[in-house]
Amino acid sequence: MKDRKDEGLWAWRQAENNNHMIALQEGLPGAKGPAELAFFGSSAFRITSPAGVSIMIDPWRNHPAGGWDWYLYDFPKTEVDIAISTHAHFDHDGLHLVSANVILDRLVGTFAFADVTITGIADKHVSDSTHNAWNWANLTRSLTPMETLPPHNWRSFDNSLIIVETGGVRILHWGDNRPDPPEHVWEMIGPVDVALLPVDGSEHVLSYAQADAVAARLGAKIIVPHHYFIWDVLHRASTMQLPDAWVNGRPGSVWLDKGAVALDPATVAACDGVAWCFGDNVAFEKPTFADAAAHR
Numbered sequence: 681m682k683d684r685k686d687e688g689l690w691a692w693r694q695a696e697n698n699n700h701m702i703a704l705q706e707g708l709p710g711a712k713g714p715a716e717l718a719f720f721g722s723s724a725f726r727i728t729s730p731a732g733v734s735i736m737i738d739p740w741r742n743h744p745a746g747g748w749d750w751y752l753y754d755f756p757k758t759e760v761d762i763a764i765s766t767h768a769h770f771d772h773d774g775l776h777l778v779s780a781n782v783i784l785d786r787l788v789g790t791f792a793f794a795d796v797t798i799t800g801i802a803d804k805h806v807s808d809s810t811h812n813a814w815n816w817a818n819l820t821r822s823l824t825p826m827e828t829l830p831p832h833n834w835r836s837f838d839n840s841l842i843i844v845e846t847g848g849v850r851i852l853h854w855g856d857n858r859p860d861p862p863e864h865v866w867e868m869i870g871p872v873d874v875a876l877l878p879v880d881g882s883e884h885v886l887s888y889a890q891a892d893a894v895a896a897r898l899g900a901k902i903i904v905p906h907h908y909f910i911w912d913v914l915h916r917a918s919t920m921q922l923p924d925a926w927v928n929g930r931p932g933s934v935w936l937d938k939g940a941v942a943l944d945p946a947t948v949a950a951c952d953g954v955a956w957c958f959g960d961n962v963a964f965e966k967p968t969f970a971d972a973a974a975h976r
Contacts, residue, residue: 689776690776694779696759698781700732700761700781701761701781701782701793704731704732704733704761704793704794705793705794708731708794708795711729711730711731711732711795712730713730713847713942714730714847714848714849714942714943714944714945715727715728715729715730715846715847715848715849715851715942715943716728716940716941716942716943717851717874717904717940717941717943718939718940718941718963719904719906719939719940719958719961719962719963720736720739720755720756720758720939720962720963720964721740721910721913721914721962722738722740722750722751722771722772722906722907722910722914723737723738723740723766723771723772723853723855723856723876723878723906723907724736724737724738724739724740724755724906725737725738725853725876725904725906726758726760726963727844727846727851729794729795729796729846729847730795730846730847731794731795731796733761733762733793733794733795733796733846734759734760734761734762735760735761735762735763735764735796735798735844736758736760736762736763736764736778736780737763737764737765737766737842737844737853737876738764738765738766738771738772738773738853738855739755739758739763739765739772739773739774739775739777739778740755740770740771740772740774741754741755741770741771741773741774741777742754742770743770744770748917749915749917750770750771750914750915750917750918750920751914751915751918752912752913752914752915752967753967754777755774755777755778756964756965757779758778758779758964759778759779759780760778760779760780760781761780761781761782761793762780762781762782762783762784762791762793762796762798763775763778763780763782763783763784764783764784764785764787764798764842764853765784765785765786766786766839766840766841766842766853766854766855766856766857767786767805767836767837767838767839767840767855767856768786768835768836768838769805769836769856771907772855772856773785784798784800786800786838786840787799787800787840787842788800788802788840795846795847796844796845796846797844797845797846798842798843798844798845799842799843799845800840800841800842800843801840801841801843801865801868801869802838802840803838803839803840803841803857803858803861803862803865804830804833804837804838804839804857804858804861805828805833805836805837805838805839805855805856805857805858806856806857806858806859806885806886807828807829807830807833807837807858808858809884809885811883811887811890812882812883812884812887813882813883813919813921814882814919816884816919839855839856839857839858840855841853841854841855841857841861841865841869842855843869843872847943847945848945849873849874849943849945849948850870850871850872850873850874851872851873851874851875851876851943852869852872852874852876852898852900853876854875854876854877854878854894855878856878856885856907859886859887859890859891859893859894866897869898871899872898872899872900873900873901873902873943873945873948873949874900874901874902874903874904874943874948875894875895875898875900875902875903875904876904876906877891877894877895877903877904877905877906878891878905878906878907879891879905879907879908879923879926879927880905880907880908880909880920880921880922880923881908881909881921881922881923881924881925881926882919882920882921884907884919884920885907888925888926888929891903891905891926895953896953899953900953901948901949901950901951901952901953901954902948902951902953902954902955902956903930903953903954903955903956904955904956904957905923905926905927905955905957907920908920908921908922908923909921909922910960910962911960912960912966913962913966923957926955927955927957930953930954930955931954932951932952932954932955933954933955933956933957934954934955934956934957935957935959936956936957936958936959936961937961938961938963939958939961939962939963939964940963941956
């Protein structure tokens with residue numbers, strides 16, 4: 681008989697429970713203060729609401745087929761209330777590595793709980809990467825049977841834009857969405873305070889020009905880059921590069937000095953399209969070199 685111990689979801693093996701969700705649904709404790717945005721490397725962010733609802737978006741993993749690792753170690757053990765994936769690519773869909781009470785995989789529609797409203801808008805992943813240093817989308821089409829071009833693309837080239845509203849701010853996680861969604865998608869997105877956009881030196885997802893155009897169209901107060909290289913998180917084989925040139929090219933850019941930041945509504949409202957970059961700072965303790973080597 682086939683060994684099934686590692687098949688499917690494994691929440692039944694998690695020692696944690698939903699007591700925090702039960703407490704929150706019984707009534708909010710009148711929590712005040714800003715939401716927190718914490719960076720977990722790659723495209724992973726944790727958003728924590730003023731009431732304490734924690735949301736992890738796009739936890740990463742290495743490719744399940746093996747042979748081409750991007751990450752030096754597994755995603756850090758993390759417990760959150762809600763876990764979300766924007767799309768079915770290994771660097772965004774490690775939901776099984778997070779202990780979560782609720783899983784929203786490629787959400788389309790609206791989920792509301794406590795002081796958080798989460799909206800997923802269905803669109804498409806980038807499929808034109810001619811601007812990228814390695815034109816990975818063309819390589820994918822050349823080397824695999826996968827269809828990447830809409831409307832007949834495979835599931836992994838769908839993408840859900842994720843909007844989280846909490847603490848008086850609207851945060852948009854772009855995932856790996858194409859830069860030119862239809863007009864009705866822009867209308868559904870609406871005003872954005874903080875835009876999490878994939879920007880790196882290889883222009884893997886968005887080119888610099890596309891990132892600028894998306895940021896301008898959104899009218900975002902703050903743009904936070906992600907999907908870039910971090911030397912003690914990612915392998916060079918990931919082909920990711922640093923976001924420095926793009927970040928430093930935007931007036932008023934801020935290099936954050938730790939892996940988490942408060943999103944005070946007044947502070948956010950006072951910004952005007954500035955970049956806030958976490959750089960190499962993440963909100964977890966990175967394994968030592970020996971631990972990372974042992975993982976391999």
